[in-house]
Amino acid sequence: DAGITQSPRHKVTETGTPVTLRCHQTENHRYMYWYRQDPGHGLRLIHYSYGVKDTDKGEVSDGYSVSRSKTEDFLLTLESATSSQTSVYFCAIRTGTGEGWGTEAFFGQGTRLTVV
């Protein structure tokens, strides 16, 4: 599993509250990703990071921010949670430094977030 840990694994929060999800890796890989998975949509990229303090937006970044102050941690923050952000969130890492994904991509176990 390439040493990926997501926390929390489950969370219920109220609309309008801030929420931070954490992805932690133990192997100093450069690339880290946050995806959300929803029925009928598949996995969609929210944000990704290619190094400490280097991040970029994915296809569904509105309402989310990220931070990466050290290699091992990639945080996803919902500034003001909405019901549309109820989803399962997956962190992924790419273990290679080249252009390929292939067997180099590993996903964390996921965080199930419910916004009520």
Next chain:
Amino acid sequence: GQNIDQPTEMTATEGAIVQINCTYQTSGFNGLFWYQQHAGEAPTFLSYNVLDGLEEKGRFSSFLSRSKGYSYLLLKELQMKDSASYLCAVRDTGANNLFFGTGTRLTVIP
């Protein structure tokens, strides 16, 4: 834009062979990936194709035709544990991202 299509659900019998199709229309192409995802778990990598043809890995094989925008995942000698969702994903040229289809939920019955 990106459009990746795969059937929503399939059912097959234990010991049989099943083929899961994936068609894609993307602005660029730099590889097609198949992942397996059991309910409530993380996706795990199965196969990768970047050139046309068949890639075989044990009971699983994956085929790609870039000119047709088409791939399939072939599962042989089905086992009950193969019941899972199978995700097709395309990497766009120059994009640091994988675009996923909605997944095919395969149910293996005795």
